[in-house]
Amino acid sequence: MDSVQSSQPELAKKARVQVAHPMLAMMGMLIGGFVGMFSETSLNIALPQLMAQLNVSTATVQWLVTGYMLMVGVVLPLSSLITKWFTTRQVILFALIDFAVGAIISASAPGFGVLLFGRMIQGIATGLILPLMFTVAMQIFPPYKLGAAMGMVGLVIMFAPAVGPTLAGIVLGVASWRWIFWLFVPFLVIAFGFAVTSLKNIAEVTRPKVDFLSIILSTVGFGSLVLGVSLASDQGWGSVSVIGALVVGILVLAWYTHRQLNVDKPILNLRAFAIPGFRIGASLVMINFGIILSAMYLLPMYIQKGLLLPVALTGMIMFPGGLMNAIVSAISGRLYDHVGAQMPARLGFIISMVGALMLALTSIQTAIWYVILAHIILMIGAPLAMSPSQTHGLNALTGPIAADGSAIMNTLQQIVGAIATSLLGIGQAAYLATGAHQAAGAFVNGAHYGFYFTFGLALVGFLLALRLPKMMK
Helix, strand or coil: CHHHHHHHHHHHCCCCCCCCCHHHHHHHHHHHHHHHHHHHHHHHHHHHHHHHHHCCCHHHHCHHHHHHHHHHHHHHHHHHHHHHHCCHHHHHHHHHHHHHHHHHHHHCCCCHHHHHHHHHHHHHHHHHHHHHHHHHHHHHCCHHHHHHHHHHHHHHHHHHHHHHHHHHHHHHHHCCCHHHHHHHHHHHHHHHHHHHHHCCCCCCCCCCCCCHHHHHHHHHHHHHHHHHHHHHHHHCCCCHHHHHHHHHHHHHHHHHHHHHHHCCCCCCCHHHHHCHHHHHHHHHHHHHHHHHHHHHHHHHHHHHHHCCCCHHHHHHHHHHHHHHHHHHHHHHHHHHHHHCCHHHHHHHHHHHHHHHHHHHCCCCCCCHHHHHHHHHHHHHHHHHHHHHHHHHHHHCCCCCHHHHHHHHHHHHHHHHHHHHHHHHHHHHHHHHHCCCCCHHHHHHHHHHHHHHHHHHHHHHHHHHHCCCCCCCC
């Protein structure tokens, strides 16, 4: 009996899957994930330039964001099934090649249609890499290092969108928008090399029976939902196409949910929501991602179109917040190992509310230092809550359902991100409907809608974080 008890602490120090060099095993996915998240927000700063060079409207160019998120939203719910049919190594290698092909197509695109096609190919890769990063990290790092490991993954997820506009602004200051995509390729080659040499399979390939009806329902449901909220930025929530897409998405997802809860081998095991720790953690992560993505989309547009500043300066204004994001992301994961999720999550959402409110009070005459300070404050709060919440949620899951939990979290992130980014166009339309014709004022008003939404998300996140338990000693 004594020997059994004494062995328990030793078991707690071991990872679920033993890997000789966990950090090297993660490196290919971390670089690929960074490129994916960088791609999700870096192009935002180039949208005004793309509108001029490709001679397309705001509504049309928005599809470069919508199409990318649409593909990510479609692929993410299927990622758990894909990892049951193919090894971790096969999925990641395919995703990295896929992303490189999409980047090359986008970089050499002769027109908008080809550029959009390349972006959507990249979205497939991001939808595959994101959930696997979390799943693999939870398996190959021991429990006492999970906070630090998830902080490392969180650094990728949070830092890439934060620094994306800065790097893109520098690139656009010296070269064309095509070089944003060419920039991806060498990083993807390096990631491919790490994956080939160090990544092993961490899950059993069971090849379960494929429920094709569930795949169709997932594709139509999640795709329609992301499409609906994305179209709302241009057409408004009351348009027939937006309402139609949302109604179809909600009804199909209701059918999809019922089916997943009643089949023997679901595509996505939604029973994970029955576990309180995961349910709270997933909700907090979804809210937090909405905060970070809405800010990373809204702020560059506000700076360029509201304050009328050049693209290169926009990137520099975004840099201090991006740097702060990286520092806090690295620290917050280690905080979880020492104090749990409760304190960092609550404090993070409070700080996020302050930053969002400051940005919501901006105007076309706001000083640059004020915008930088507000962005820094927001970039302290969001990552402070992110990694601890994510680790708390995923740590509540064990066994095969852990892969489903990662896919669920990332799917919810993309949906709330699409909602957040749609609010800029709605605010612009509301301003112009009043009879005003000042373009800068329209963009500022649109950004205010988004930042009020960001504040609301942070408030809801704080209230939900009150339910997090204290760390068990």
